[in-house]
Amino acid sequence: EDQVTQSPEALRLQEGESSSLNCSYTVSGLRGLFWYRQDPGKGPEFLFTLYSAGEEKEKERLKATLTKKESFLHITAPKPEDSATYLCAVADSWGKFQFGAGTQVVVTP
Amino acid sequence: GAVVSQHPSWVICKSGTSVKIECRSLDFQATTMFWYRQFPKQSLMLMATSNEGSKATYEQGVEKDKFLINHASLTLSTLTVTSAHPEDSSFYICSAPGGTEINTGELFFGEGSRLTVL
Numbered sequence: 001e002d003q004v005t006q007s008p009e010a011l012r013l014q015e016g017e018s019s020s021l022n023c024s025y026t027v028s029g030l031r032g033l034f035w036y037r038q039d040p041g042k043g044p045e046f047l048f049t050l051y052s053a054g055e056e057k058e059k060e061r062l063k064a065t066l067t068k069k070e071s072f073l074h075i076t077a078p079k080p081e082d083s084a085t086y087l088c089a090v091a092d093s094w095g096k097f098q099f100g101a102g103t104q105v106v107v108t109p
Numbered sequence: 110g111a112v113v114s115q116h117p118s119w120v121i122c123k124s125g126t127s128v129k130i131e132c133r134s135l136d137f138q139a140t141t142m143f144w145y146r147q148f149p150k151q152s153l154m155l156m157a158t159s160n161e162g163s164k165a166t167y168e169q170g171v172e173k174d175k176f177l178i179n180h181a182s183l184t185l186s187t188l189t190v191t192s193a194h195p196e197d198s199s200f201y202i203c204s205a206p207g208g209t210e211i212n213t214g215e216l217f218f219g220e221g222s223r224l225t226v227l
Contacts, residue, residue, distance in 0.1 A: 043113075
C-alpha cells in the first residue's frame with residue numbers, strides 16, 4: 001500500500017531562518033511526486049512535480065529534491081508570507097494520488 | 110496553470126437536508142475529476158473519481174448513495190451530500206488533472222467547500 005509520511009508535523013521559523021521539510025514515501029511505481037502549498041480554508045496550490053531520483057526544482061525561496069525514498073522541500077530565508085501547510089503527494093503506476101498529512105510552517109517576523 | 114473553480118466556498122445546512130457542491134474546470138476540459146475530503150490537520154482523503162459520461166468510482170468505505178456524483182459535461186462535476194448529518198461536516202475539495210494524459214501530470218485543485226451541518 002502506498003504511504004506518504006511528512007515530517008515534522010509543524011515547524012516554526014524566524015524570518016530568514018532556512019529549513020527543510022521531509023516527505024518519505026513508499027509507492028508501487030512512482031509516476032510523480034508533487035508538492036503543494038495550502039493556506040487555511042483554501043484548496044492546495046501546486047508547487048512542483050518531481051519524476052525521478054536526483055531531480056531538483058526551484059521556485060523563489062523553495063527548492064524541492066527527490067531521492068528514491070524521500071523528497072525534501074528546502075525553504076531558504078523564509079518570509080512570513082511563506083507560512084502555510086505544505087503537502088506532499090505521490091502518484092503510483094495506476095495514477096492514484098496519495099497525500100501526506102502536511103507540514104504546517106509558521107514564519108515569524 | 111489550469112484553473113478549477115468550486116462553489117459554494119462554504120455552506121451551512123440543517124441535518125437531513127441535501128447540499129450540492131459544483132466543481133468546474135475553467136480553461137480546460139476534464140474528463141476526470143477527483144473529490145477529496147479533508148479533516149483538520151489531516152491528509153486529503155480521496156472519496157471518488159468522477160468520470161464524464163459514466164458512473165463515478167468510489168473509494169472503499171465511501172457511501173455512493175450518500176455522496177452522489179454527477180459529471181454531466183467536460184467542465185462540470187457535482188457532489189451532492191444527501192441527508193447530511195453533523196458527521197458529514199468537513200472540507201470538500203475537487204481536483205482535475207492538468208496533464209494532457211490522465212494521471213501523468215499534476216492535479217489542480219478547487220478552492221474547497223466548507224460544509225457545516227447543524
